[in-house]
Amino acid sequence: MKKGVLLVNLGSPDSTATKDVKKYLGEFLMDERVIDIPYLVRALLVKGIILNTRPRKSAKAYRKIWWPEGSPLIVLSKRLHKKVQEKIELPVALAMRYGNPSLEFGLQQLVNQGVTNVMIVPLYPQFAMATTETILVLAQQLVEEKFPTLQLESLPAFYNKKEYIQNLAASIQEYKNSFQPDYILFSYHGVPERHIKKSDVTKSHCKIDGQCCITSSAAHEFCYRHQCYETTRQVAEALGLEEGTYSTSFQSRLGRDPWLQPYTDATIDELAQKGIKKLAVATPAFVSDCLETLEEIGMEAAHSFKENGGEDFLAIPCLNDREDWVATLSNWIKDFQNK
Template sequence: MKGVLLVNLGSPDSTSTKDVKKYLGEFLMDKRVIDIPLIWRTLLVKGIILNTRPKKSAAAYKKIWWNEGSPLIVLSNRLHKKVADYSDIPVELAMRYGNPSIKKGIDSLVKQGVDEILLIPLYPQFAMATTETIEVLADEIIKKHHPKIRLTKFPAFYKRTDYIAVLSKSIQKEIDKTKPQHLLFSYHGVPERHIKKSDITKSHCKIDGSCCNTPSTAHKFCYRHQCYETTKLVAKELNLNEGTYSTSFQSRLGRDPWLQPYTSDTIELYAQKGIKNLAIVTPAFVSDCLETLEEIGMEGKESFLENGGEKFVTIPCLNDNDDWAKTLVNWITDWKNIS
């Protein structure tokens, strides 16, 4: 029997400093998130970051926490319920970090009689620190605990026509209401070295402004290319004029070069240049979370207004949008019907 495992990023169990520290420890010790040798990663994460950052992060989580719990978890659960209700095969939800774990999700499917699992990382674009780390951990769990289970991995869906249509429709709804002067597509940032590490050709990715537009097999695993491609396809679907939209990258960590332009700098610059009404969409996420609600919705808005902007609109992620849930079900159904 076939079954499906949806996997999102995860969240602390609560806003307590203790729970945030535990979550950050699991997240930042992942070698595909901070990709430096174990000894240096341990010194950096356990020796420095976990002694300074949890309290600040806990305060940020408190700003966006809902009565029901973490927004990302609540929204993921709502989406999971809709997909499970629409689907005629077992569907479970897991988080890469925190709870419910990927192992728990796989175990639950196996207990229901599933012997073939479709793994769907809830990330439109491929990246080492998102899709790849989910796939690798799932492989390890299957090999160790359920070696007879067959695992199929759903590929990055950043340019699928149905996904672009659903995303565009959700953006259009907000544009119609707020009439922004400019639409900023803000994607989660990654270190530039991650782009080059993911280059299967070992030579194509130069991050020079042209490689992402030059056809290559490297694009299958190039996060930067896939982000720009999502922007391009949505802009086309919405008939946006050149110059009325742009792409940037948020959430950088440390001193190494990350993908640019940086969202924080871009927001400030646009306000200073006279853009009064700015809308921001965050298509690297399918569920609203700390990075969308606090970093963009609060910090970004404050920066924009302080620098001369007047209206700042954050466009919600797809969350538990009915069209999005039905799109996932269609993907599941198509896979289920393959013999």
């Protein structure tokens, strides 16, 4: 049995052209684990409404953050992949859940190298239906349909793993030392509240009432909300942050259904209005900087903060291809190699 590893990130349009952004958004938003409503209703919403308006706006946003080498998320993921491969004897491939390189392409690369046992590594610290779960479901479908000899394993959510917390805390501390913020906001990608309840394996624990996430339960293994708050708690503890100088919020909501709160945009405006002058924002739901971190936080949120009375704003970069994060990821893969 030959082992191999597939690193999987979210994905990105092939370019900033509206047609490429539309194609990418279509694949992303038609995923039943992203917009979890009946297919015909989802198709009407996505193809009949969203894809007629949103691609132009999104393309404009992508143009603001696009690098000469291409999409920041893709470029950073490739850098991470290259550095990890240099430390690992096993074949390591890179894929995106949406767009290119596809999951099928990544698996085929490993099969071409004789791999029969693949560890899928979703590059998301916290588990969520719309991230980790959709990656694992598609990977299993591809194995059943096209790669029947492959065996799959996966790296569990690492939101509370000691090494990851240390890496994240160290990355924040470096910027905290030079920027010296009055307040640190931990902003995570938002999901609808119904996703939290759908992921509840107990079918009764998750009530999103302020207590369920701090009450021990088997539900926490797949509870995105709990895992976000736990990441914040452990990093704040590692940094020695005082109560009242940090908090957790959620960004990027879509539609009218209730999403996880508090919302990042409203929280940032409120902090500025309350007299916070220097704000740093960390985005621990991502390991690679992308549209949500570079444009939504680094540009839009920064502008809004200053419009509401804030003075200095810092979007703390994700772990990207930091050497300590590369070492951590490589060590996890070595554990798989040595099993």
